[in-house]
Amino acid sequence: MRNKIFKNYPNVILSLSKDDRKSEVTLRQAQCDNLRPASTYFDQGGQAQCDNVILSLSKDDRIEKSHFDRLSVTKVFNLSVILFLLFFTSILSAQPKFSEMSVKPGAFSRMGFGPRGIGMGNGLSALTEGNLVAYYNPASSVFQEGNSFQTGYSFLSLDRALNFLNFTRKFEFRSSKAENLGRPASVAGISAGIINSGVSKIDGRDNNGLKTKELSTSENLFFLAVANKFSEKFALGLTVKFYYYKLYEDITSTGVGFDIGAIYKFNENFNVSFMLVDLNSKYKWDTSPIYGQQGLSSENEFPLLKKIGIRYNNPQNKFLLVAEFENSNVGTNILKFGGEYNIYDGLFLRAGVDQFNLSNGDWAVKPAAGFSYLYNLDGYLIGIDYAFMLEPYSSSDRHIIGVNFNF
């Protein structure tokens, strides 16, 4: 299964001589047998290449091919993280200005999915490398290599829970004609997942201030996405989302919403994406079981988000950058950006910025950073992920850990 991705070589290698190609392919095959990369990059023809260090090239060749060496990239990465932290920490004392987004339901569903996405600032809608999840774009599942299984657990202040579970894979359908060309006739993808959140240890009190009981809530998002690759350059996907909120005793609400996403690959380096998030998503409440005649029937609509994303991938230097602009129908215009750098075999560093609201300078910007380490165990890739995100005004910041499997 894994060897299928090496049947066709990236375009960049076609410029080399036949012998060079042979030797490089041999080496790349050997390295990829040792370590399955976390980010299996694709060229514009949809062909994958292993992102391991190309040992067949001389040092000089590597320098010539690269715009920066590993050390310089590391320095830039570290400096960026430090600058982010210093800059954004310095503005936390500013007086916050209200934005309607903060009183829209489903805040948990806009906090990101898993350590990888959160570590890159959550602007992943154009990403097509590595472990993918329809949360960021349902169209991305057609680019998933192997079977990707991801889990995540968040350490949040004030007894908040935020947990992730996802499975993504693609399906290649071949015709005899296509088989002759070595390419699938069509590619589809699915991605299914859960985001579980909630708050526990809520201090229940009556109108005299007396303790009643400890309260807790549970808010969940179940999603299933399907996608189709209409050409080597274009993929489109749809996510069906089911929200379930258990708020208090018998008071619950459910909602069904949709995401639509598209990805267009300009070339090997650039992808663009477009997303519509939370079409039709809403909570409906009826509190008459608690309050009787004074109960209230209400409906709270989720904000409709429109996203445009871009991804720049530089496989030669083993880094990628993502950025996303998110507009909502409640007046926010949010910028998200981040990057990932494969600093060492199996080790990926990440940094990003989330919630840079162009419409509200007081909106709490949330810088993030993280890493992943992947290990090949008998053909199975096992990864450990971690992300850290600043959370202004809270009592502590966010820490997200995760495990991913690719098989």
Next chain:
Amino acid sequence: MKKIFLFLFIIILSNINFSQVTNYKVGELDDRLNKSSSLNPTSNTIIDIIAIGDTIWLGTSRGVSVSFDKGETWTNFYGRSDFGTDNISAIGYDTYTRTFWCATAKSQEVTGGQTLPAGSGLKYTNDFGNTWNSIPQPVDGQNDNQIQYGINNLSALPVTVTVQNLCYDIAFTPNTIWIATFAGGLRRSTDNGQTWQRVVLPPDNKNSIAPTDTLDFCLAPVGGSFCSVGNLNHRVFSVIALNDSTVLVGTANGINKTTNANYANPSWVKFNHQNQDNPISGNFITALAYNNTSNTIWASTWKAEDPNEFYGVSFSSDGGLNWQTTLYDERPHNFAFKFAQPIVLTDNGAFRSTDFGQTWILPNSIVDNQTGAQLRSNVFYSAAVTGNYIFLGSDDGLARLKENIGSVWEGEWKVYLSSQPLNSDEEVYCYPNPFSPRQELLKFRYSTNGQEEKVTIRIYDFAFNYVATVIQNASRITDNEGAPDFWNGKDDNGNYVPNGVYFYRIEIGDKDPLFGKILVLQ
């Protein structure tokens, strides 16, 4: 006087835990209650108030509170075997014997999972609460299916259980206590509650009864196999005594009046929406009151079954022969009077009229002149007047107005807000939680350790995005029992926040911020 829906709401929804400030036993007898002294009553839900001179009695969702100094300090009676966690459903003061009475009730689950109120008895004290005497809820025996009324031997449905048989109102004539017990009907006792007599009221199809009439009906609040027809007029909610011999009884079928209340078999005349030219607005009588200054009967007359009835206040200056109506569509809970001026307590405020019901005036705002604490609720259940002091009981606190002479609702306010003391300066909490913004205010309790500090309270959502500022850099001096700050449940745009969990952050001076959680449930 009370009304059933108020009490049903309180008794079903209240979830009361036992907690007290420093208390001490009064004596060693089992029939005595624990009591505690405090600057506040133990509850913010004030069912009823009685004011006699400087003495103020409160019936609350957490027992009885009394003040002997016009509300400066309170003695609270709550807990132990006598009260337990029962609600107070009615209070009354017997001026003839200077005895204070209260009735208690609790929620009880019945077949089918429904929760209904059940009477748990009465208690009385004639020494200002030092000793209490408990009386079980009066019920009938299985064989109490006949009752003598004058020349008639009437069938009577025995009310053998306490469910829906609870005391909603108490009145007194010389040597007699009268109680309105809903399904249990009207009862009276001449031996301090040792024995009770069921009092026969007219059936729905009769406007009056006398012991000399030939009658054939069943004394029953509901129909069934024993009595084929039940009578709304046998479901009794309110009772008052106008004088030594005149008693008014409010039911679900109108107002019953007797002028020979001390007779063995009083005769009754019924006033309702259908049987008078100038009738009451509705037959469901949730409260009755009598203004001695203007000799006027006031009734809370809710709509019952007739579609022509309507909610409002009805009052009569001729003993009930003719009624005027006012405050259309309001659903009063109780009445009080300052001289001839009526004060009507409803879900929409404390209405007061200086022109005999033509126009009504509400208090502008109720803010404690000393502490700044506010009583923001519009739901008022009770009021009482003593001298130039007016006490208002709401679902969210007690207020006292020392009213300026000649003014209306103007003067010095004092607001009493019950809450639990903080255990330390580092503790914070908010209440009620869950919080329903359209019905109440959220209160934040914190301490500045008695020092003046700048305090900021802000609200955030699940992702810690900013929602609202409660106070910002406000000067506060408070301690573990200080006044709270309030949030109305609105964001910075002035809109109620949707259901969900929110977080508050309290910054006190230079200390580390304190945090807590709010469950908003509209």
